Amino acid sequence: MTTTYAVLSEGLEKNYGEVRALRGLDLAVREGTVCGLLGPNGAGKTTAVRVLTTLTAPTRGRALVAGHDVTREPGAVRRAIGVTGQYASVDGDLTGRENLRLFARLAGLRGAAARSRADGLLERFGLAEAADRVAGTWSGGMRRRLDLAAGLITRPRVLFLDEPTTGLDPGAREHIWTAVRTLAGEGTTVLLTTQYLEEADRLADEIVVVDDGRAAATGTPAGLKARIGAYAEVHVAARGAVAAAAGVLDQLTGGRPVLDEERLTVGVTVLDAGLTLPRIIRALDTAGVPVTDASLRPPTLDEVFLRLTRPAVGQGADHEEYAA
Amino acid sequence: MSTLLSDGGAVLTRQLQKARHAPALLVLTQTMPITMLLFFGYVFGSALAMPGADYRAFLVPGMLAATAANGLMTGLFTAAQDAHRGVMDRFRTLPMSRSAVPLGQTAADLLTTGVSMVPLMLVGLAMGWRIETGLPGALGALGILLLFRFATAWVGTYLGLLTRSEEAAGQLGGATFVLPMLSSAYLPTAGLPGWLRTVAEWNPISAVATAVRDLCGNPGAGAGAGAAWPAAHPVAGALLWSALLLAVFVPLASRRFARGTAG
Numbered sequence: 001m002t003t004t005y006a007v008l009s010e011g012l013e014k015n016y017g018e019v020r021a022l023r024g025l026d027l028a029v030r031e032g033t034v035c036g037l038l039g040p041n042g043a044g045k046t047t048a049v050r051v052l053t054t055l056t057a058p059t060r061g062r063a064l065v066a067g068h069d070v071t072r073e074p075g076a077v078r079r080a081i082g083v084t085g086q087y088a089s090v091d092g093d094l095t096g097r098e099n100l101r102l103f104a105r106l107a108g109l110r111g112a113a114a115r116s117r118a119d120g121l122l123e124r125f126g127l128a129e130a131a132d133r134v135a136g137t138w139s140g141g142m143r144r145r146l147d148l149a150a151g152l153i154t155r156p157r158v159l160f161l162d163e164p165t166t167g168l169d170p171g172a173r174e175h176i177w178t179a180v181r182t183l184a185g186e187g188t189t190v191l192l193t194t195q196y197l198e199e200a201d202r203l204a205d206e207i208v209v210v211d212d213g214r215a216a217a218t219g220t221p222a223g224l225k226a227r228i229g230a231y232a233e234v235h236v237a238a239r240g241a242v243a244a245a246a247g248v249l250d251q252l253t254g255g256r257p258v259l260d261e262e263r264l265t266v267g268v269t270v271l272d273a274g275l276t277l278p279r280i281i282r283a284l285d286t287a288g289v290p291v292t293d294a295s296l297r298p299p300t301l302d303e304v305f306l307r308l309t310r311p312a313v314g315q316g317a318d319h320e321e322y323a324a
Numbered sequence: 325m326s327t328l329l330s331d332g333g334a335v336l337t338r339q340l341q342k343a344r345h346a347p348a349l350l351v352l353t354q355t356m357p358i359t360m361l362l363f364f365g366y367v368f369g370s371a372l373a374m375p376g377a378d379y380r381a382f383l384v385p386g387m388l389a390a391t392a393a394n395g396l397m398t399g400l401f402t403a404a405q406d407a408h409r410g411v412m413d414r415f416r417t418l419p420m421s422r423s424a425v426p427l428g429q430t431a432a433d434l435l436t437t438g439v440s441m442v443p444l445m446l447v448g449l450a451m452g453w454r455i456e457t458g459l460p461g462a463l464g465a466l467g468i469l470l471l472f473r474f475a476t477a478w479v480g481t482y483l484g485l486l487t488r489s490e491e492a493a494g495q496l497g498g499a500t501f502v503l504p505m506l507s508s509a510y511l512p513t514a515g516l517p518g519w520l521r522t523v524a525e526w527n528p529i530s531a532v533a534t535a536v537r538d539l540c541g542n543p544g545a546g547a548g549a550g551a552a553w554p555a556a557h558p559v560a561g562a563l564l565w566s567a568l569l570l571a572v573f574v575p576l577a578s579r580r581f582a583r584g585t586a587g
Contacts (some may be wrong), residue, residue, distance in 0.1 A: 020479045078419040089410025092344045105334035106420040108327075134345055150414060 006031045006158045006189035007052060011061035013213075014047050021047040023213035027189055029206075031157075033183045036204030037193040044213040045193035045314035046086060049162045053083045066157050082156030084147045086163040092136030096127055096146050097287070099135055103153045123147040125179065141172025148179060159183060161192040165199060177202055207307050217308040228299045228307050229271035232280055235261065236264050245289045252283055269307065270296065328421040335428020336435070338472035339402075343436065353398065354440040358447050365451050374512070375463065377543030384448035385542055388469055389533035392443060392536040393504060394534060395433060395473040397497045399480020401576075402429050402494030407485055422572075422582040430477040437473050441466065456541030465539040468562050472532045475569035482577040509533045512544055524553035528569070531561035 005153060007029040014022040022044050029035040037045045050056045052065055063070045066080035090099045100118035109117055122131045125145045130138060135146060144164065161180065165173040180203055184190055196201050200207045201221045209217040209224070215223060230306075232253075236245050245266045246257040252275060257268040270280075277296040283292050295323040299307065343350045364387065365380045372379045403426070404414055404477055455462045487493045504510060506520075507529035513521050524530055535558035537545040545558070554561030 055413055055416055075419055080418055081417065083414065083417040085410045085413060088413045091338065091409070091411045094338065095341075095345075098338070098341050102334055102338050103418065105337075105413065106331055106415065106418045106424070107449055110330075110418060154418070313502075 004031055005029060005064070006033075007035070007063070007065055007191055009052070009061065009063035012048070012051060012063055013060040014044075014051055014056065015059045020049070021213055022058070022061075024212060025210070026215055027063075027208060029189060031189050032184075032187050033205040034180070034190040034203050036200035036207045037191065037210050038197065038200045038207050039193075039210035040195060043210045045210050046209070047160055047213075049083075049160050053160050054078055076248070077155065080157045082151035082154055082159045083150035084144075084159070084164060086166060090135050090143065090146050090150055092134070092143075094135060095132050096122060096135050096138070097131040099146065100153060103150050105152045117153060121152060121229075125149045139172075141168055141175060144168060144172065144176060145179070146177065152183075156188065158189045158191065161190060163193055164194065166195065169268045173199075175236050179213065191194055205283060210307075224308070225298075226271070227229070229269045230296055231267060231299055232270050232277070232296045233265055233267040233294070234265070234280070234284065234289075235293035237292050238250060239264060240291050242266060244287065245284060245291070248284050248287045248289060249280070252280060264292075269299075272301055328423055328427065331420045331424030332427035332431060335425050336432045336533075337428075339429055339432030342433070343432075348452075348453040350436065354436070354443070357387060357394075357395065357440070357444050361444065361447060361451070363373075364384045368510075374543065378452055380451045381406040381453045381542050382537070382544045383510065384445075384451065384453035385465070385536035385540060385544075386507075386533045387448070388441065388444060388465075388503070388536055389472070389507075389529050390504035390509045391437070391441070392469045392473040392532060393476050393500075394395045395430075395437070395476035395478075396480040396500050398433050398502070399430065399477035399482075400484040400487070400493050400497050401480075401490075402433070403484025404487050404490050405484075407487075408490070416582070423578040426478065426481045426574075426577045426581050430474055430481060433477045434470060434474050438466075438470055441469060454540075457539060461539045461541065464559075465536040468539070468559070468566075469534060469537050471566045472528070472562060475566040475573070477576055478573040479569055480567075482573045482580060485577060485580040503527070504512070504529050507533065507553070508544070513551075522552060528554075528562070528565035530555060530564055531558050534558035535562040 005028050007027055009025055009027040010024040013020070017139065019096070025044065025048055026031050026184070027035070027048075037048060039045050041257045045050070047056070051058045052063055052070060054070050054077050057071055063075045068076040068080065070077050094102065097118060100121055101114055104114035104117045107254065127142060127146060127149065130142060148161075148164065151161070164180070165176050170178065180190060180192070191205060204221060207219060207221055207224055208215050217227070219227065221236060232249065234245050234249065236242055239261055242259050242261050242264060246259050249255075249257045249266055249268045253268050253270055253272070255268045255270070257266045259266055277294060281291060281294055361384065365383055369379045369383065374382060410424070445461055483496060484493055487496060506524050507527040508524060509529050513524045513530065517541060531554040534545060537543070538558050554565070
């Protein structure tokens with residue numbers, strides 16, 4: 001190997017007509033790690049996976065997967081990767097066993113080797129019992145497991161999972177997560193896309209927050225959370241007290257509080273883990289601000305995006321300032 | 325080449341397994357030509373008088389040719405149905421031959437059609453159609469029919485990959501129904517007005533229908549005065565038409581499949 005990166009992209013751009021789905025995406029996923037692309041719908045996550053898995057050609061920029069250029073050596077890339085799509089990409093008209101045998105044959109396995117690979121994967125994912133029923137009649141969770149098994153048919157060095165648990169119930173989701181962790185433990189590099197902060201948190205060694213076709217932020221789950229911080233919101237009794245509350249919160253956090261004089265609230269990002277809710281209330285009380293309600297909660301995904309991707313809007317804060 | 329054949333074989337197996345899990349569809353598409361043959365033969369046939377010949381003996385080769393041309397419709401539906409399924413994207417991410425999917429689909433269609441030609445021919449024989457030339461003529465006719473079916477299935481596959489939805493493919497497929505009408509499949513072309521006769525005689529379905537009549541010694545094989553070249557040379561015409569369609573649409577469909585639908 002000439003590189004220690006399983007996935008490397010530089011300035012990746014993809015236009016669909018007028019739509020600029022990717023606007024210069026840089027990625028560097030080390031071998032043997034799990035990387036989570038986290039972003040809202042339309043951020044460019046799926047386009048990124050399509051380019052990296054040779055399904056669509058980039059408009060500009062380049063990408064190496066397992067050391068091979070996706071545009072110039074698509075065959076070599078395909079031999080090194082496994083892909084599991086956002087929508088179960090198995091054939092609903094075939095049985096589970098027929099699906100996996102088909103993919104095994106298309107991956108170059110012959111006869112008995114194809115059969116035993118298919119049967120082994122069915123066993124491993126707990127699908128042996130349903131294997132001879134048509135996959136279209138399976139539950140969503142089982143189909144997703146079959147899809148994951150299909151992605152492993154080539155014994156991939158790099159596995160791409162495009163929103164592997166979207167639409168699954170918590171039990172089925174846990175099943176997929178366990179499987180992904182096991183694979184990562186065996187040394188497979190995994191690149192997954194997700195809309196769920198929790199999923200990225202549970203699975204990924206590194207998270208890339210994707211927004212508007214670019215990597216807006218990169219870091220470990222803990223590192224990103226520390227950068228985002230918690231969110232404190234204080235309700236006061238009267239309009240006149242809003243500004244006073246904001247002043248106190250400004251002093252406590254160094255952030256820039258958001259005032260809402262209609263709802264009589266003040267919100268602010270809290271980065272200091274030592275700044276607890278009792279301390280905030282005590283400070284407000286000392287300053288004589290009439291507090292009616294107060295909360296301190298972890299950021300929602302919306303706020304993560306606001307904070308990491310749109311520093312100019314929302315709270316008007318610049319996360320670089322906090323990161324420094 | 326060896327990966328193309330073995331990957332194509334895997335896709336062919338897939339198509340046959342699909343048919344096995346949903347036999348009703350297969351039965352429907354296979355019995356359709358028989359229904360049409362009976363309908364045309366006895367409804368139109370009673371009103372039609374062909375001087376010196378039995379209309380039903382004329383019609384059977386035409387219906388065989390029209391069935392062969394239906395490769396267009398099945399190719400169109402198969403490709404359009406599959407194009408928007410996730411499983412096609414999985415195929416594209418596998419280290420397999422780029423032409424294997426259309427090849428496997430058209431080959432599977434050829435196999436099921438080849439089988440379904442037999443009952444259609446048996447019904448034809450029961451209706452009074454005869455193979456006057458013996459086994460070589462019959463095999464030659466079957467060969468031309470299957471070659472033409474294979475060629476039209478590739479045309480349909482290409483068109484199916486171009487359509488944006490299954491609904492669009494359905495409408496386009498319905499429109500292909502008129503193609504045998506504008507040929508000598510159901511009626512002789514000699515009585516048509518000039519320009520329509522030219523169109524009908526250059527229709528590849530005419531060449532195939534006439535070739536089958538020619539090879540089986542049926543009525544309507546001989547070209548009338550002033551017939552177009554394919555009508556006067558039906559066997560060569562049918563072979564050349566099939567070769568031309570394959571030469572154009574095999575590369576087009578393969579390239580289109582490799583590109584995918586999302587560009």
